[in-house]
Amino acid sequence: MPDSLISRTDSAYSYQLLIKQLLYAPLANNPEQEIVYRDQWRGNYLTLRERICRLANALTRLGVKAGDTVAVMDYDSHRYLECFFAVPMLGAVLHTINVRLSPEQILYTIDHAEDDILLINSDFLPILDQIKGRIDTLKGYVLLNDEAQSPHSSIPIAGEYEELLAESDTHFEFPDFDENTRATTFYTTGTTGLPKGVYFSHRQLVLHTLGVVTALATPLSQGRLHRQDVYMPITPMFHVHAWGLPYAATLMGLKQVYPGRYVPDHLLELIDREQVTFSHCVPTILHMLLKSPLAEKIDLSRWKVIIGGAGLSKALCLEAMRKGIDIFTGYGMSETCPILTLAHLTPEMFDLSVEEQAVIRCKTGVPLPLVQLRVVNEQGGDVPHDGRSSGEIVVRTPWLTQGYLKDHRASEKLWDGGWLHTSDVANVDGRGYVKITDRTKDVIKIGGEWISTLELEDIIAHCPAVAEVAVIGQPDDRWGERPLALVVRREEGEEKAAEKGILNFVREYTEKGMISKQVVLLKVRFVEAIDKTSVGKVNKVALREKYL
Incomplete structure (x- = not known):
């Protein structure tokens, strides 16, 4: 059948799905809503827009142009949120460096991504001191500092972040360009020694944001994200854009709280003081929070938490539920931007016992809108949805990495047969809930x-x-x-x-x-x-x- 493409009027505006479009709604509808960094900084969406423009001007003065790569090493902060927008909105690529990698691995990712500028928190300067003589690509360094005193370092700093912003104009005209332009890069580690670079376009990040918002905002009550929520990530912003939730929170105009370093009592104090209602984290972090004596003193009953990154045990789920926490699983991987499924309860499931509900909350969940997910056997056929038959999860959705950076062989293996292979083994029950049972990778x-x-x-x-x-x-x-x-x-x-x-x-x-x-x-x-x-x-x- 021949294509029937629409005709375009010459003067019609071609609306590209660019990250900058995510800012329009909160600026128009909720400009005074707060954005908070620890106890050190408090602003709003008008301030965010202004600082994004200042950062764009500062980076431009440092020589950043479309196609360049700007890397960040920081804790979860308002600065990181500003980089999530300003860098790709320039047409540059944001490289979010995993600060938990070894210095040698960090060196590899910096060189492999061909970073041009590095924004680095003063706490991570000692890592840079170990590898500075072997970095081939970096042309400049910007210091991110929470302390009054600047640290001593042999790294040639081009300027301190806040000082550079203060010297920059509050207006920047961000250009239009092709929505398929690469926006972000970061590195994932697996069975091989060298990290692999995954990458995402503006179009993919916008569509992932819309898919996540749709999935989280449509449930009747359980696990629902809405405009009165207060959002705080407890997943590092270097890890798959903090699961993409900062983009979703910004699009919805939510109050956002950024905690900096993950110290259990500090996180609990922020949850209590800022009335945080929505977060996401790995089971280890939640376990540490619940074991803190402070967890017994504050009200966690308004808190909704997505657990991902590792399996949620029934014991931990029940412990959280006893404290009134609305806990449920999300699933994805670095290659998938990441969210593919969420384990929401349907209304009739609230008639089940707490233990039976916990079993469902611990499942991998059901696919998001626009996610085509299959569990297939070795021959590529779909396994029965009987909750027992196992196979590998393979997926198609608009927000999957299209390959590994500079690694054609691994990219072809990832996309064998036109489906992204997760290497996760799972089954599917009669209601469509996926449950991961194993991994094919060692x-x-x-x-x-x-x-x-x-x-x-x-x-x-x-x-x-x-x-x-x-x-x-x-x-x-x-x-x-x-x-x-x-x-x-x-x-x-x-x-x-x-x-x-x-x-x-x-x-x-x-x-x-x-x-x-x-x-x-x-x-x-x-x-x-x-x-x-x-x-x-x-x-x-x-x-x-x-x-x-």
């Missing part, structure tokens, strides 16, 4: 952060006492998972001494920045042999069944 997720078992095995295998090793993820109520090393020793000996030696050996690698510090949670178990498949590969399915 990675462990500790507090929402990926740890490569292959990388950890490689390190442990270098320990003189180790003949053979396999690492699997062990369920943990606090961290989601923690690594369990199954070790065949070279020689018989005292187990406690051997375990201590392995842990000290691994700790040396963490201190050198060669692997995430999260591996200090490693547990060691000595075994007679490592199960293998018929072709001699380590059989981790069998190991999980035997030891977990």
Whole structure:
């Protein structure tokens, strides 16, 4: 059938889906609504627009132009929110650096993304001092500082953020350009040692925002996001744009609260003082918050929380529900911008017992509007929606990364057959609720952060006492998972001494920045042999069944 394309009047305005369009509604309808950073800064949407323009002018004076890349290393702050808008609105690319990576990995991402300017919080200057002589691309540094005194550093700072903004004009005419222009880049780690760069266009971020708002704003009550909510992220803004929720909150004109560093009592104080009603975090953070004595003293019954990044246990869900928290699961990954599903309850589900509701809240959920999600077997066919048959989640939606930056082979594998492959194994029940049961990749997720078992095995295998090793993820109520090393020793000996030696050996690698510090949670178990498949590969399915 031939296409029937619409005809355009020559003078008609071609409305591109650009990030700048997300600012129009709050500026028109809720300009005085507050935006708060800790106890240090308080503004509103008019202030936000003004500061976005100031930042654009400041970056332009530093030589930033369309196509350049501006990187940020900061805690969750109003500054980060301003960068979410100003940088891509210039036509430049925002690179949100994962400050939890090792210095060597951060160096790799800076060079691989070809960053031109770096905005860096003073707390992270020591990381930069370790790698500064090997950075090839950066042309300038801007200091982000919460303290009155400027820190001492050998890094050539072009200026301090607030001073640069104060010197800049409050007006900037942001241009129109193609909505498919790349807006953001960040890096995800998985089974391989080098982080992979994912990227998203203006169009994708706008459509993801609209999809998230639609999904969150339409439920009757449970998990509903509305204009009277007060939003505070407790997911780092460097991680998939804080799940895209700052864009959604801005579009809706919500009061926004940015907490800076994640200190449990400080977060709880902000929730109480600013009357926060909507957040999202990984299970580890929620566990720490609920274990704080302060959690017993403040009212959390108005708080709605999306849990993602790792599986939500029924025990943690019930503990949160006992405090009146409206808790439910969201699912996605770095490659998916990220939100694909949400585990909202339907009205009739409120007739179920609390325990039965918790089971549903802990599921992966149902797809958002515009998300085409399938669970397929090895032949690519859909598995029955019986809550038992398992397969891999594959998806199509407008906001999926179109590949990995500068990595054609991995990109083709990701998009094999025209569907994005998540490597997550799941089933679907008769109501359409997805539940992840496993992962095809041999990675462990500790507090929402990926740890490569292959990388950890490689390190442990270098320990003189180790003949053979396999690492699997062990369920943990606090961290989601923690690594369990199954070790065949070279020689018989005292187990406690051997375990201590392995842990000290691994700790040396963490201190050198060669692997995430999260591996200090490693547990060691000595075994007679490592199960293998018929072709001699380590059989981790069998190991999980035997030891977990």
